Amino acid sequence: MKFYTHVSDRYAPFNTKVIAANASEAAHILDGLLHHESALDIREHYTDTAGAIDHVFGLCCLLSFRFAPRIRDLADRRLYVLDTHAEYKALTSIIGGAVDMRVVGDNWDEILRSGASIKAGTVAPSALMRRLAAYPRQNALAKALREIGRLERTLFTLDWISDPALRRRANAGLNKGEAHHALKxxxxxxxxxxxxxxxxxxxxxxxxxxxxxxxxxxxxxxxxxxxxxxxxxxxxxxxxxxxxxxxxxxxxxxxxxxxxxxxxxxxxxxxxxxxxxxxxxxxxxx
Incomplete structure (x- = not known):
């Protein structure tokens, strides 16, 4: 097993959880952000590439968190747009496709119910993430959250490329976590x-x-x-x-x-x- 710990920007640990050694850390990100029982007002969360999946981007957006992962191999990532017929100039070569807003609209009520259930503590975010990962193609909610996540990931990627302050802030946050682990x-x-x-x-x-x-x-x-x-x-x-x-x-x-x-x-x-x-x-x- 391993200890998955959330560390604040003031170096203090505010949540820790025992998870399996081969478990995906992405499923447990929101558990610590929502159920830490501290007075912290968390607005932005940094993680490494392992947590940068579309469903996490989508859920963080719904729950008002800025998800800021440090993405490895950024040149191999693809952006998603609303209109594939528009002119994107220098970005054309990295456009991966269009966001299916019809799927989002058809499942919007279910998306809101899921977000409200997570916020109220009725269901753990990690439990919902595991269910979404188990049947990603058959589950309409999984498809809708993936589309929201693609849109959020695209916006974040553009911010990451154009905003040096964001890159410095994310790297500093991850370095604080590594220093904290060294003390542990x-x-x-x-x-x-x-x-x-x-x-x-x-x-x-x-x-x-x-x-x-x-x-x-x-x-x-x-x-x-x-x-x-x-x-x-x-x-x-x-x-x-x-x-x-x-x-x-x-x-x-x-x-x-x-x-x-x-x-x-x-x-x-x-x-x-x-x-x-x-x-x-x-x-x-x-």
């Missing part, structure tokens, strides 16, 4: 990172515990990075907010993952460990 691998030293629990419930507990430990490290680092920045500014150092925005609270060199764990009888209230002096560290190194 460092934390999960017990049994060399192997999951030996046999029941799904215990595997879920293991995933949630790992998420909690990583979130605690992110919070701890964030608090002390803020105190360090305040200390530098109090000494007259210039630390612009634009620079602070690029500091990741994912370092773990200062954290002992194995050793003695001491729990005080009474928890410390509003007490911080003293900050190290950069000048003293420099003199010790010299």
């Amino acid at each position: 691998r460092a934390v999960f030293f017990h049994r060399l990172g192997e999951i030996r629990d046999r029941t799904f419930e215990n595997q879920s507990y293991r995933a949630s515990g790992l998420n909690l430990a990583v979130a605690a490290i992110v919070l701890w680092n964030t608090v002390y990075l803020g105190r360090a920045v305040d200390e530098l500014r109090s000494r007259g150092e210039t630390v612009p907010d634009e620079l602070v925005a690029h500091i990741a609270p994912l370092g773990w060199e200062h954290i002992a993952f194995n050793g003695d764990y001491v729990w005080p009888a009474e928890p410390l209230q509003n007490t911080f460990r003293p900050l190290r002096s950069p000048r003293a560290d420099f003199l010790d190194a010299a």
Whole structure:
């Protein structure tokens, strides 16, 4: 199995799910976006090429999410248009066909019912995605969502080509996720990172515990990075907010993952460990 984790743009994990190792990640994207039980207001979601399928584009559009995958082999992708007789100039060679709006119109009520059921929690998005994938040709809803997804994917592809800020934002979001996974691998030293629990419930507990430990490290680092920045500014150092925005609270060199764990009888209230002096560290190194 593997842990499929959603990470916010502030590096904190807000949803994790145990899925089969050979399962498609695309089916579980919306589960985390809709049922994370946090205060996050999610507007845009980044993923790698594995999640860039038409049905996900269509459902994300219906549920008001901007789906922004980093698509590999972009030159081999095809665009879909509403009118194949129109003149598209430089894009003509990559036009793959026309979107069948008749199928969308015929099944519009069913599309709205499916979106409302997902939003209300009546059906899990992953369950609906599996059903759509099982009978893609016989299922009219699957055909309609595919057409919506083709249209959305085309619009996104054009934005991706013409908007460097979107490409930078998506790459930065994916890099945050990779850095977060690196911290998880460092934390999960017990049994060399192997999951030996046999029941799904215990595997879920293991995933949630790992998420909690990583979130605690992110919070701890964030608090002390803020105190360090305040200390530098109090000494007259210039630390612009634009620079602070690029500091990741994912370092773990200062954290002992194995050793003695001491729990005080009474928890410390509003007490911080003293900050190290950069000048003293420099003199010790010299």
